[in-house]
Amino acid sequence: MAENKRRPKPIPPKAPKRKKEYSLFNWLNRFLPLDKVFGEKVPGREERLPVKYFYYFGWVVILLVAYERIGFQSEEYVRKSIKLKKEVDDLKAEYTSIHAEYERAGKQSVVVEKVKEEGLVENLTPPKKIILKEEEK
Secondary structure: OOOOOOOOOOOOOOOOOOOOOOHHHHHHHHHOOHHHHHOOOEOOEOOOOOHHHHHHHHHHHHHHHHHHHHHHHHHHHHHHHHHHHHHHHHHHHHHHHHHHHHHHHOOHHHHHHHHHOOOOOOOOOOOOOOOOOOOOO
8 A cells, every 4th residue: 555645744842942041141151251250160169159149139230220310310400499599589689679670760759850851840739620510511
């Protein structure tokens, strides 16, 4: 009998994917000789720093950097607010002086002095009241 050529070939089982542990440090190891810095793993002489703690150390470093950045930003905001408060105080003082000058310019004695230069004089006689009789309306 002839062999069945249509029968599918058995699929070989896939090898389980190896989980890359500490991929960041594997990448760094290509450029920096971390083994020389932290020692080589020699049985009986384990003097190197465990790599598993680097993630915790990195996390703490990131938190410290963020903490410092937030501190610098808050100091910058405080400096800006102090500068703006001084500017507002200066503007308020300027407004007060201009407003007082404007109020003074509206007084009758000041107006009379300004009008005398143009040849006008203050009327010293009191105004007369005009009374109309009902018949004349």
